[in-house]
Each structure stands twice: as structure tokens, then as C-alpha cells.
Amino acid sequence: MPDIGKMVSGFRVFKSTTFPEQQDIIRHFIDQGQKPTTMFISCVDLRIPPAMLFATNPGELYVVNNIGGLVPKYNSTGVHGITAAIEYAVTGLEVENIVVLGHAKCNSIKMMMSDEFDKTDGLSESMRTWLSIASEARDAVKAEMSESSIEEQQAACESESLVISLRNLMTYPYIAQRMEEDKLNIFGWHFNIEEGEIMAFDPDTGFFEPIS
Ligand SMILES: [Zn+2]
Numbered sequence: 283m284p285d286i287g288k289m290v291s292g293f294r295v296f297k298s299t300t301f302p303e304q305q306d307i308i309r310h311f312i313d314q315g316q317k318p319t320t321m322f323i324s325c326v327d328l329r330i331p332p333a334m335l336f337a338t339n340p341g342e343l344y345v346v347n348n349i350g351g352l353v354p355k356y357n358s359t360g361v362h363g364i365t366a367a368i369e370y371a372v373t374g375l376e377v378e379n380i381v382v383l384g385h386a387k388c389n390s391i392k393m394m395m396s397d398e399f400d401k402t403d404g405l406s407e408s409m410r411t412w413l414s415i416a417s418e419a420r421d422a423v424k425a426e427m428s429e430s431s432i433e434e435q436q437a438a439c440e441s442e443s444l445v446i447s448l449r450n451l452m453t454y455p456y457i458a459q460r461m462e463e464d465k466l467n468i469f470g471w472h473f474n475i476e477e478g479e480i481m482a483f484d485p486d487t488g489f490f491e492p493i494s
Contacts, residue, residue, distance in 0.1 A: 304340060311341035318344040321371040323364070323447070324383040325351035325390055329475060332383060344371050350390035351383060352415045353447035356454045360411070372466065373456050379467050380451060384444040386474040391440050394420050395432075415450070416443035441490060444470045445483060 301308070321344040322332045332338070332345050346367045354362055371377045384391075394413040398404030399420070405413070419442030427435050448470045451457055460466035470483035472490060481490035 307339050308341075311339070316341065316344075316375065318342055318371075318375060319377055320344065320379040320381060321346070321368070321375075321377045322381050322383050323348070323351055323353060323368075325349070325385055325388055327389045328383065328385050328473070330473075332381075335473065335480075344375060344377060349409070349412055350388065350394070350416065350443060351385075351447065352390075352412070352443065353382065353450045354415050355450045358415075368451070368454060369456070372454070372460060376460075376465070378465065379469065380457075381469045381471055382444055382447045382451070384440050384447075384470070384472045386437065386440065386472070386476060388436075388440050391416075391436060391443060394443075395423070395436055395439050416446045419443040419446055441472055441483075444472060448483065448485075 318341065320342075323346050324332060326347045326349060328347070328351075332343055333340070336343070344367075346364060348364055353364060353368070354360075356365075358365070368380075371380070390413065393399065393405060393409065394416065396404075399410060399413065404410075416439075419439050422442060423435050423439045427438055430438070448468060451468050452461075457466060457468070461468070471493065472481045472483075473479075474481070480493045482493045483490050
């Protein structure tokens with residue numbers, strides 16, 4: 283487990299190698315201001331950050347991570363940093379794409395699928411409330427895949443949760459409007475870290491297909 287000393291050493295390496303190498307790119311992004319064209323909504327335990335996955339330059343992506351990479355419905359009660367971030371990305375930065383990036387072996391989805399989710403003395407109230415955004419996925423998988431292995435149930439719940447987040451994105455009026463004007467596209471991608479594959483949700487078929 284890396285300790286804070288390793289972080290400081292790592293920063294020294296960054297400062298002496300990556301920073302001078304990419305100084306022109308970094309300067310360019312400072313001069314032109316924040317103008318990412320794609321927002322990623324991903325999970326805190328994705329393990330490989332989108333900038334590394336998609337080989338982008340600093341400042342090219344607008345990334346928001348949360349537990350499970352979930353998107354609540356528009357006007358959900360509570361304080362949600364994610365809704366403010368979405369609003370700013372769409373109405374302020376006018377991003378052209380939003381990608382909800384789920385992933386395999388997701389600890390957040392694992393928590394949602396666990397028995398702890400149901401116990402009153404299990405998950406904390408804040409955790410349960412947050413994960414409940416995708417409880418419909420959990421309920422469907424538990425009902426329809428009771429004979430399947432835990433791993434298969436988890437994988438199905440990861441995909442279903444992603445579809446729920448996509449559906450919830452559509453409830454934001456400014457997102458629906460910009461999509462209608464053909465100025466915004468939304469995507470649901472699932473990253474399998476073991477296979478090194480990304481599967482994209484196809485809303486026309488309801489299935490996931492490899493992106494490459
Ligand atoms: Zn995760």
C-alpha cells in the first residue's frame with residue numbers, strides 16, 4: 283500500500299520528467315481555459331483513470347468520480363456534487379459527450395448486491411441512500427438471475443446500473459434539450475479490467491458491444 287512518502291517521491295518524478303515534457307501542452311490548456319469536450323462519470327475504484335485509458339492530454343477530459351459511477355434522477359433530494367458537475371459540464375462548458383463509465387469487479391456494486399444492503403445495521407444510511415439510485419438493477423438481477431453465480435449477478439448488476447444512470451441523465455431537461463438539438467451525445471461504457479475490453483451499451487438493441 284503506497285504511503286504518503288511514495289506520493290511525494292512520485293510528484294518529484296512528475297516534476298522532473300512529465301511536467302517539462304508536457305509543458306507546452308499544459309501551457310496551451312491554461313491559455314485557452316477549461317474546454318473539455320467529453321465528461322466522464324466514473325467510479326472511485328475504477329483503478330485506471332480515464333485519461334490513462336483513453337490516452338488523452340491533460341485537461342481534455344472532465345472527470346467526475348463517485349461511488350459506483352451513478353447518476354441520480356434530476357431534482358433528487360439531498361446534496362449531490364454530481365448534479366452540479368453535470369449542470370456545469372452541459373450548460374457551462376457545453377461538452378459534446380457524456381460517458382458513464384462502469385467497470386468490472388466494482389466494489390460499489392458489490393456492496394449494493396451484498397446482504398449488508400438489506401440489513402438495518404449493515405450499510406450506513408448515506409451509503410444505502412446513494413446506492414439506492416440503482417436499486418432497480420439490484421432487484422431485477424436478484425429476481426431474474428437467482429440461479430446464476432454471484433460473479434454473474436454482479437456483472438449483470440454493473441451493466442444494469444449503468445443503463446439506469448443513462449436513463450436518469452435523460453431526466454435532466456438541459457441534457458434532453460441539447461440531445462434533441464444534436465449537440466450532446468451520451469454513452470454507457472463498461473470497462474473490464476481483466477480483459478482490457480470496453481463494452482458499449484447500444485440503446486437500439488439493449489445489448490453491450492465491444493467499442494473496438
Ligand atoms: Zn466501482
